[in-house]
Amino acid sequence: MTDPQELTMEELRDRIRAAGVTIAEHRLAMVRKLLADALAPVRALDSRTIKTVEPAVTFTPAREVGNE
């Protein structure tokens, strides 16, 4: 059975088709590694355990990134 956290070559090709871009065949393994490494933390995430991102619109102008 395929590991749900793995990015298969078939899934990569599906994503490329859906995005309408062209990536050279001999570079697919590299792109797969680049994307799979970046996706790994997201795929390991239980999205119910993390707070939602703050709304994009806020009316507290003093608030800065990283300040609580």
Next chain:
Amino acid sequence: MNEETFYATIRELGARYRKRDLSPVEVTHALLARIERLDPVLHAFVTLTADRALADARAAEEALGRGDGRALLGIPVAHKDIYLTRSIRTTGGSALLADWIPENDATCVRRWREAGTVLLGKLMTHEFAFGIQLPGHRFPPARNPWNLDHIPGGSSSGSGAALAAGLVSGATGSDTGGSIRGPAAFCGVVGLKPTYGRVSRAGVLALSWTLDHAGPMARTVEDCAYLLQAMAGHDPADPASSRAPVDDYLAPLARDIRGVRIGVPRAYFFEGIDPEIERAFEVAIETLRRLGAEVRDVQIPSLHATHSFLLILMAEAFAYHERDIRHHPELYGDVLRERILTGALVTAAEYTQAQRIRAQICREAAGVLREVDVLVTPTTLKPATPFTLAQDPEFGFPKSNMPPFNLTGLPTLALPCGFSSSGLPLSLQLAGRPFEEGAVLRVGHAYEQATTWHTRRPPL
């Protein structure tokens, strides 16, 4: 002019100008000759602006004669070639913009010009600040003055190389995942990624607008403070620009660091580290303790998910480049094209989850920074990468110690903390609370004054 004058600090140059011991025109002529001699090998400069530099130097000399006291008057600088410069070509290190001449200066360029600096030219950047140039690229990559077979780091590669080689006293850099701090680390110089929103990015080519930071690079912490002072401040042309007041960045340097609380987040930052860097880091920690700092370990658990920052970076980079890369893919270098196109493969949900992870990291870092004043880590896991490895198509995008501070937007300083047995520079990274650049500069300056790493010169 003797060799050491090329490595004079901003304060030293200013003092000598005012004593009439040295003139900006004399320094500029000497630097242009030095660039002509060294740059054919280093490739730090994309464009040399000799006429402009001499005009700036003459104007500075006249101003000095009138008693003008600006700290950056007559100081030789250059800009990373993603900063727009009016009437001077701005290539982004890319064939796409190879002959583009902007009509306006970036805000930072204008501010340094108004501070009286002398503009020597434009500095090499990795292509659009994201793709290392492979052999045959229109713009050959800059080389590391400490060892020409190694990269100077990226993407502010020319900035790091030019500073280490004594070709400029200050340079701009930009930092989306470490592009100020990496070249600073690999070239044995100092780089400051300010707080997100502290320095305007208006007129700086975007890579990933929620992660991009503009900032200064120099050879000492004090020089970085001078340069930041002249570039920080609100700019309505950058939507992320903060209205927080600009501090005096020089004043904290006069204070010692007794009682400063320093946290070491050991998890994440030491995974895969080179033993020589780890040893240099532990010695640096002892130095900070000896200077009176209180050092203890801290935890930021969600940092293990840092690598998801690449989803944000690549998706935003694709959004920015989409039209050009779809219509003119041939004008993008191989490495960059692949990285940007990977951004097209990130789903909306994945981008959103990466931003949620980011928010979690920000919350945890803010919590830790209520307990300590500054965080300290090694800047990089290894010394400068050899070209043979960096240009290997399989090299990819390895784990790095720098992106956590792009995600959090915290002010972060990289400065030298030793050398490897092969003679390559090693570096320390200090991060502080939002808009507390003064705190990281203070700790960095105290450490720098207690060590001699910044006084070593590359074998040119």
